[in-house]
Amino acid sequence: MATQKLYAGAKLREMRGRLGLTQKLFADKLSVSLPYLNQMENNHRPVSAGVVLALAQEFGLDVTELTVGESERLVSDMKEALADPVFGAANPPLADLRLAASNAPALARAFLDLHRAYRQTHERLASLDEALGREDAALRPSPWEEVRDFFHYCDNYLDAVDRAAEHFVTGPQGRRDVIQVAREALERRGISLHFSDTGAMRRYDPVAKRLDVSARSSEPTQRFQLLHQVALITQNDLLDATLDLARFHTPEAREIAKIGLANYFAGAALLPYRTFLDAAGSTRHDLERLADLFGASIEQVAHRLSTLQRPGAKGIPFFFVRVDQAGTITKRHSATRLQFARFGGACPLWNVHQAFETPGRFLRQLAETPDGVRYLCLSRDVSKPGGSFHAPTRRYAIGLGCEVQHAGALVYSDGLDLKGRFEPIGISCRICERxxxxxxxxxxxxxxxxxxxxxxxxxxxxxxx
Structure with a gap:
C-alpha cells in the first residue's frame, strides 16, 4: 500500500510566523535550501521525513499535528458536499481538495457555509410556514450545527477549560473525590447540595441557592450532572470568555455552546487529563477498568479518550461516535483520519450497528476505509434507564477506534490477527467509492x-x- 505524501504548507507557515523567523533562518534550522522550504510552504512539495525529524528536534513539534487536523476534516467535508447533485458532474480530484484545505482553509470553510445555506433553503421550502411569512428568515446554520462545527474544528479539545477542570479536582496529593470537591465549592458560595427525587436529573434554584441532583440517576450520571452545574456557577467567566472568542451568530447557538462547555468541564473534571492519560496507558485502555477507577460510565470514558489531544501530552488518536437505534449519529468526534459524514447515518457494515443485537458485550472489528487506512473498531450498546417503571429507557450504541498501528496499546487487540483480513467499511453510501x-x-x-x-x-x- 502506497504511503500518503504529507503536505502541510499552512502548518509550516504558521509555525514559522509563531517563531518570528524569516524563511532563510527557518530553512537553515531545517537544513534545507530556501527554494525547497518555499515549495513545501506552498504545497508544491511534500514535507520530507528529514524535515519532520528536524521540526521535532529543533522545535519540539508534536509531529501528529502535521498529519491530523483541520485540513483532513475540511477535505472530508468538501468531498461530501461536492457529492450533492447540485454540482452535477463536477468532481475535483482529491489533490485539489487537499490543496484548497491546506492553502485556503478560510475559502474552504466559506464554501461549506454556502453549501449548508443552500441545503437549509431547501429544508425551509419543504415547510412553507417556516420559509414564508417570516421577515427574519436569514440563511445561516442552525444553532445546533454551528455549535457542532465549533467543537469539530477545535479537535474537541479546549485547553483552558480542560486545565481548569483538572486544577479544580486535583490537590497536592493528587486527584480528590469529585463530589466532596464540588460540595465544598458550592458551600463556599452558600449553595446547598441535595440528592433527592425531583423528577429531573438536575435542578438549580439560584434564589434559594439550592442544587438538587436526582437520587434515581446512576452514580456516574450524578457526578457528571453535579460537575456540570458547578462549571456554570464557578467557571462562568472562563466559559463566557471562550464563547466570546467563538463569535456565534445567534444567542441560541451561544446558549447551546455554553451547555457544551459545561459538559466538557464536567467530563474533564470527572476524568482529569494527566491522571486519566496515565491510567489509560497502564490499563491498556480497558474501558471497564477505567470506568471503575474513576466512577464514570463506559460512554464517558470512551468520549474522554477521544479528547486526549493536549499539545505535548497527546494520547492515542481515537474516533468516538454514538448512534441511536435508527442509525442516526447523535455524537461524533475523530482525532484520526476517519471523518464521519456530517449528514445521515454511518456505514451499515460498521460493527456499531450490531451492538444492539449483543447487549452488554464489546464487539471488535478490524476495518479498512476506502482510502486504505486500517482501524481497530470497538462497539457496545449503552442503556440509560429513566429510574422508574414508567420512565422510558434510552438506548444507544457507541463506537470507539484507532488506526491499527496503535492497536497493540489496547487490550482489545489481544488475540486478533492484525495482519489478517480487514472488513471494508465506508463513510456514507453517497460518497463511498466502493x-x-x-x-x-x-x-x-x-x-x-x-x-x-x-x-x-x-x-x-x-x-x-
Missing part, C-alpha cells in the same frame, strides 16, 4: 451508472469508473 458493496443503499453521486435490464446482480446497476 463499486461492489452488497449493503449499498444508494449509488455514489459522483459516479456514472450502467443499468442492464437483462441482468441482475446484488445491485440493480453497475457503477462505472
Amino acid at each position: 463499486p461492489d458493496c452488497h449493503q449499498r443503499s444508494v449509488p455514489p453521486l459522483e459516479r456514472r451508472l450502467r443499468v442492464n435490464p437483462d441482468r441482475r446482480d446484488v445491485l440493480p446497476y453497475e457503477i462505472l469508473g
